[in-house]
Amino acid sequence: MSVISVESNNIEVFPVRNAKQLDIFIRLPRLIYSHFPDYIPPLDFEETSLLHPKKSAFFRYGTAQYFLAYKDNKPVGRISAQVDPNALRQWKEPIGLFGALDAIDDAEVVQQLINAASQWLRKHGMEKIRGPYTLNVNSEAGTMVKGQKDPPMIAMPWHPEYLGKHIESSGLSKVMDLVSYQMIMGDKARKAHKIPSGLKMGSGRLGNITTRKLNMKEISRDGEILRQLYNDAWNNTWGFVPLTPTEMSVLIRDLKSMLRPENYVLVEQNKMPVAVALVIPNIYDLSKNIGPTPSLLGWAKIGYRVLRHQIQSARVILLGISHSIRDTAMGALMPSLVIDELFNRGELLSYKMIELGWILEDNKGMRNLIERIVPEPCKVHRIFEAKLHY
Template identity: 50%
Template sequence: MQCEASFAPAPPIEVRPVTSQRDLQRFITLPRHLYAGLPGYVAPFDLEQRTLLDPKKASVYRHAEIQYFLAWQGNRPVGRIAAILDHRAVEHWQERIGQFGALDALPQPEIVAALLQTAEEWLKARQVTRIRGPVTLSGNGESGTMVEGQLSAPMIAMPWHPPELDGFIQRCGYETVANLLSYRLELTPETRERFKVPEGLKLGAGKLKDITTRSLSKKEIVTQGETLRRLYNDAWAHKFNFVPMQDYEMAAMIKDIKPLLRPEHYVQIDQNGEPVAMAMVLPNLYDITGDLGGTPTPLGWTRFAWRLAFHRFKSARVILLGVTSKLRGTLLGALLPSLAITELMRRGQSLPYKWVELGWILETDTAMRNLAESLVPHPHKRHRLYEKTLSPSSEA
């Protein structure tokens, strides 16, 4: 007698908006359930993700319309996406471009297609003509789909995705508009030697006598944060996908990262007392949370607090590097990024970092790539942004 196997068809995919606190919790924690056990994936803290995504905590909600969606197969959530209409972005770009973000799904093309189609329809109903992404939840936050580097060490504020996701997005009619590169710089005695300031280029002396530097002061961090925001907005205004950072966004960021910061983490370069360049590094939160899971036990929280108090980090990320537009195209303007990095690394010799990540850097930003690749020949991670033109909504 021959056995006959029967297989029930998979439940259809249904995409529904997030409307309850219970679904919001599912949305925030979903990636660590989807990606558990995949090579290279390390779950972030749920608390960190809630700060990023909870409408009551995420400052981008003050100027953006955002709708979260979950994809379901039966009673099981299998994917998520955010549809984003950022009014500050529309104003700055002078074009009605919407965005998608927080795109995570089981590696199945039909789930990704259903999520993207839902986000597209939501945006088309708001007269959006093009969709770009992913960002979480703005270009000033986590950006891009990871397409290379899944097995690299995780880094703060850098999203992780399975390798298949890139192809699934492109199958839905999305074209690549930017690649975002990250470089891993090992801080060996040999590399640190390269950060010595060349003779005659010492800040505050000789040809650079009108150039001075400032460090981070926790007593003045609010004022320094506003200076940083203005300088960042000026320095990055010409970059692709840039959206001006609002004062309340900077205040929220400073509040979130203040427990991680030390004076050595920030370099501000002034010319005759006026800020002209900056560089900022953040310790890699994954170094002290990576083995604790998304929801630590009481013992896990104790370990986290001890590691944070004693700065038990092994790596860090240069998250900001920019020069005022007033010096763009000048010799000093070309020199300042290298000097800022050099000063940052010089100060960082007292910190325990074994390597730093430079990134992300736009693949088309030749000047920054040349600076990074003078230290590290090749990027170790690549994230990707996509765009798609939307046909008019039938509801419009």
């Protein structure tokens, strides 16, 4: 196993080469963040699905290398470096990615990890480094710079406050913030969300607008509708990379047991899909007080909670409005109608809180709509970038 970065102050960075090292890589955040009272580790199977080369959808088309940092022979940090051909085609720039960056409060550890990732990306012909993305743009994104004390949310990474500062001191600069909002369900939020009087989908002026739920017997078909509409809606926005059929199939595989028909909002105009939203249950509610590695009894409790749908919170992860109506009056109204539909399903979904995110900080239209209900973001995740010097 060769050393990738230069040894400094007893810090060494090694590429992950075997199963034992991969296991350390996957579990490392739990080891180094365990003393933070606000950190709640995700379930091991979630992290394995996200990062293991045999489980992750990314490795079916992308290339990546994992690295571990050691200080005084103890693992103290990790990082991934990856080349995503889908991102290269979309961005038309040789931008390599980094992700899964977690470390102790040591600026030099972070510096050496970023050096290792940068060196690997240079060898693969990249001219810029951008991230963190774990492992691609459509998965976990950004370093948390605000919201550490808020409840954890599915597919939203947690980081201590120092990490973003250490990334900047390593020579990377902010390129975009991703913001999230917590919408507390109930009458107060419903009253704050106002749509023009007399407008109701399926009647009057909106007689040709209908909505439907997820068809569990045709979940793959509905997933493909969601994928195509999402890609159509967000094409040409900053950092967008199309969601692939493989990624959608893996998403469905991982979420199918938790989804109910009400979690899927499909809006059709004259029976043609024009808007979509997917609300995913917060798996942290299922694993509460059980821990990242459940026992048989722990798994039984999770299974019972799934069957009883004992979930208090959820996240809107995919929301899109078709280009066919985006620049019309109907397109401007559609996000409000989708949110209104979520309120209408309140009794069926029974969530006390729905997190809306992440949203690009410069998406003023969406932010203005949400901030009528929720004035301030609850969480901010930051994307960094730098040129790679040869």
